[in-house]
Amino acid sequence: AAEDIYIPLVSKGFQHQFWQAVKSGAEQAADEYGVTITFEGPDNETMVDRQIDMLAAALANNPKAIGFAALDSQAAIPLLKQANDKGIPIIAFDSGVDSDIPVSTATTDNLAAASLAADKMADMIGGKGKVAVVAHDQTSRTGIDRRDGFVNRMAEKYPDIEVVTVQYGQGDHLKSTEVTKAILTANPDLNGIFGTNEGSAIGVVNGVQELGTEGLIIIGYDSGKAQKDAIKSGLMAGAITQNPVGIGYETVKAAVAAMKGEDVPALIDTGFYYYDATNIDDPKISAVLYD
Amino acid sequence: MGETMDKLVDMTGIDKHFPGVHALKSVQFDLFPGEVHALMGENGAGKSTLMKILSGIYQRDGGDLVIEGKSVNPTTPREAQNLGIGIIHQELSLMNDLTVAQNIFIGREPRKSFGRLDEAALNAQTAGIFATMNLALDPRALVGSLTIAKQQMVEIAKALSYRSKVLVMDEPTAALNDAEIAELFVIIRRLKAEGVGIVYISHKMDELKQIADRVTVMRDGEYVGTVDAADTPISRIIAMMVGREVNEDPLIVPDLDGAEVSLQVAGLNRGKVLHDVSFSVQKGEILGFAGLMGAGRTEVARAIFGADPKDSGEVRVHGKPVSIKSPKDAVRAGIGYLSEDRKHFGLATGMNVRDNIALASMDLFTGAGGVLNDNEIGTAANSYITQLGIRTPSDIQEVRLLSGGNQQKVVIAKWLLRDCDILIFDEPTRGIDVGAKSEIYKLLEDLAEQGKTIIVISSELPEIMRLSHRIAVMCEGRLTGILPGGKDTTQEDIMHLATQRAAAMQVTGTAQ
Amino acid sequence: MTTATDIDKKKPLAGLSESGAYQKMLAFASLIALLIGFSIASPNFMQTSNMIAILQATSVNGVLAVAATLVIITGGIDLSVGTLMTFCAVIAGVALTYLGLPLLIGVAAAIAAGALCGLCSGTFVAKMKIPPFIATLGMMLILKGLSLVISGTRPIYFNDTPGFDQISRGSLIGEVFPTLPIPNGVLILFLVAIAASYILGRTVLGRYTFALGSNEEAVRLSGVNTDAWKMRIYALAGGICGIGGILIASRLNSAQPALGLGYELEAIAAVVIGGTSLSGGRGTILGTLIGALIMAVLTNGLRVLSVAQEWQTVVTGAIIILAVYADMARRKKTG
């Protein structure tokens, strides 16, 4: 029966809105294709071994395919091999695995997305000045890519813009708020801040609000109601969004196809967009935003 | 029936088991109003257990408990309190972080509205109790900063404050000196006159004649008999307790002329508690330390042993100066110290008897790679369990489950096993029964004869006089004199030196 | 008795008050040293706005630390303060946003939920004799899960409750003294601290808090219903965490259900830095406040100095050890 088709998704996280959006996309696809999914991820993106334990538990349930967002590109390879030997196809999502085992990868190019944020920021502050980054994580793939994408782009293309500091708030709204306030204290002449995920971006907005700083360009990442509100009210200039629902959806869709032995593309780029007050209500944009 | 109606307490056929111990076997005990009923017995006889059943801390396995004619079964201390039963526990049970007054009124604090405390009333009421006890103690002092004796007085004050009909005193005088004991007896007589029934437990036999009306003796958890205190010779009571006659050997002061001076202390100073203490002890000698509470005897011992840092002073062992900065150095130099406070400083009560006995001597049982020879530890421990008559189901019983006196014996065994040349015993017989006491005296004398050097600190003058070849007397942190042992020295001589500086210090005390 | 010397009379509260005062002064000295150090290192540090930012950063952790102090003085430990705070924030969100109840009722619901959860922990500890570490670790996990369940793993926004964000962000003081816009969150922290201080020092509940931590068996033997009092203390601590939940929800204008893990260690650290002993029986709210401030100043200062994140952690660890060491060393010296 269709219910017997079980496809676990082992994600990088669970509680963040981004992952909840991925989950909802996956559930949508699961409904459409009549398969059962589970969606799990560790508390934070440092817990590489916990993720592997999750993968091991998922394997115990004889899945037909597995969706996997690797926290570390190598650590899970033995288990993935084990799955491969059992003929279970693996679909990587969010970021890739250093191996040819996954039959497909559904992901956003975080480096490119963050470069776009840098371009937008540079444009809005007039190609010169000081900016800072409030990042969510120092060691996770997404944290590194978004930080480096932004910082490197600035260094390469905008010599008159200085990235004065990169600080980390663990994606925790409150911590990111305090981080932002400290950055603004140290750099009263700052022109813009880039927050690299939802929690960081909201933290930046909060910090700026609490200090009453004006004229600062804030660019965020991902969506969520608070971020959308901040963009609509003009507090935030704009944000990068990926297509988390799409990532989830495409992952399950590819898994079902692979399970049936159909051909699946090796790379599914689910894309990213820059959105601001002007296009936030665009159907194309609003489709990839979540609350 | 008429008689039972008059009785405050009537316990019959009381039975109590602990894992591995049949602590009470059909024991009986009764108490009339206005009487002091002494409960006697060797360490581990079951006295405390019986009283804990009376005061609602343990539940009996069998037997009847009748209070004022009513059969009762108190299951919590509060229920017992409500029945009019108060108890002073053998082990201090105070809250060190609270003040004296806060301790005494715990659970019954004077309150204002909304659960607010009336601290002024609390302190005033406490001061009132102290006044009736003729006790000079600040109600606001932290209990943890008091000496054991004062803590004991706080326990007594607390028990008095309940105005109980039945007051159980489980070894209240173990940590008190003679003057304090006398003061306690004044209080007891007053309570008696008010009709309070008092159960009095003590290992100090001389107190019986002074205070007790009747004496009940227990042995090995069994009831032996009840006798009239006034008509019964002490030796008879001891025989009932121990099951045999105990003979007091007289003190023989050995001739130590020319014997090596094994411990020499010169110019010991420590803050305000020790001033220029100098003395020496010879091989084979027992030096007694007498003095009032707070005289600084314990301080001397701790400073020599390296337990507390000293400001200045030299210690020579066998003529050679030794630098003792910690107890480890002291033990290495062959000095052992048995502390007066076994619970805090003597025992790891969560560990078993055997490990406690071996605690100071682990290196003797350590083989290659730090592996312990447990069989040897067991053999050694068991030999001391037999030698000292430590009452325990086995050598791997946890020490906290032993009776108080038996715990004390475990600490003694620890230092005997270490086999130090110089042994300092601080109140070695605190809480020890008469039979065991005389055994310990004999033991100390044997040790001295074998060439050990012994210092005994004791607040019991008879004990000091019974044991000491010489008697050092302290007062207010100073050594006020060293008296010869034996018949030439009287209690009055010692008391004279023990209070010598009191007058002078009183002046400086008020001047400060 | 008669002989009981007058030694004690000279230093009535010697042990406690003197060294107690010293101790607070010392923790305070560490705080001042940090403030001076950072002021010298960065000209931007010592601005009114940054000082206010530090105070505000203290508010949530400070409230949690006050709650933890109560439990720690009883000789226990509370690992659930962080997730309980979140749980209470979610409850406020459900009451205000989902059910549309009035502001005051939402706040009351959050505090009541906190007290109830505290009562649960207290019951586990007092009645079921579960060690506080396990009881509150269990509660920490249960509440973490329940926050997600109740909120549907989504943040709950308070946009429909105007004024909610003013609870923490507004400034009553600022309205009176416009140059001193200290946010209400800080005011609330101080009110909570004063109340807790009062309870500890002047009420029966406070007396038993210290007594339990000092020697629980002795308290029980004195006929006190130790279980009941312990449960009350845990409930009080829970209620204070509820206030913490309101504060954080108001600051973020949303209840973030995934937040709160890790906050417990920070709160306990503030308590211990403030001189409260983890073995119970002694501690002060003032010390805890100073401990929380030390943590906040440290974090803020290092960030203002733009010290690299990894070194921030190293320095924080080292300074925590040093601050407590200085405290210990000097406490030893003064006796």
Next chain:
Amino acid sequence: MTTATDIDKKKPLAGLSESGAYQKMLAFASLIALLIGFSIASPNFMQTSNMIAILQATSVNGVLAVAATLVIITGGIDLSVGTLMTFCAVIAGVALTYLGLPLLIGVAAAIAAGALCGLCSGTFVAKMKIPPFIATLGMMLILKGLSLVISGTRPIYFNDTPGFDQISRGSLIGEVFPTLPIPNGVLILFLVAIAASYILGRTVLGRYTFALGSNEEAVRLSGVNTDAWKMRIYALAGGICGIGGILIASRLNSAQPALGLGYELEAIAAVVIGGTSLSGGRGTILGTLIGALIMAVLTNGLRVLSVAQEWQTVVTGAIIILAVYADMARRKKTG
């Protein structure tokens, strides 16, 4: 003094061994109950491969819990086990990958680094009299930061050290009994546990570990150099964390510098579930192993049952409380 009478010579070991044995059996009973429950609930649970996965998941936490047990028995606590493990993994990475040293030297370096860090914590606690909670909290932060600094905030891969991943992933047992491919990591955990058990039960170090936790002052006054022994115990615990570092690095074939935070609570939970008292003086390694297994079975079982993740947390919290409660209740019954 005569006879130590007949007071129940019949049951010589009564008090201790029986209830001790019971206790272990009880924690064991909870474990068995969980295993049976999950087996009934899901046919997929009781497969060799899943049992092996559970064991594998226990290995790292188990080793850390063994380290924590030692410190906890002395009456201390070690919050640094998680980040120390990571630090040691990074040291191994530096030695093997960056410096290209031979495998054995890399392993030795990691363990030595662990022991050294443990010695530091031990020094803070013993010599500087810093409460263990603060000393190890400080170390936790310092090591967390240093791991990032040393590794350059990047994972260090062991691809150039062939065989490194086999330390944990390979299976010596599987080579002998092909049907039982128990990974070496599990083997190492058991070896560490046996060694720690032996040290605790049979050596001076172990005896002093218990003695320190029972009454440190009494031990000091027995002429024992308590500071030195305490430092040794912390160093030993640190060395064991070093083994944990090797295990996790080998399992991930990389040293992940940001890992480890939060692992300390899990390790301590395993210790306490296993019946070791946080107030020191008592505890067993066997109990800790069972505690770690209970945690791993619980986590795995709930996942295999596909319980929603938020409910997994709730259930885990509740079962931890229940398991300890069952243990307490029955321990009370048996005296």
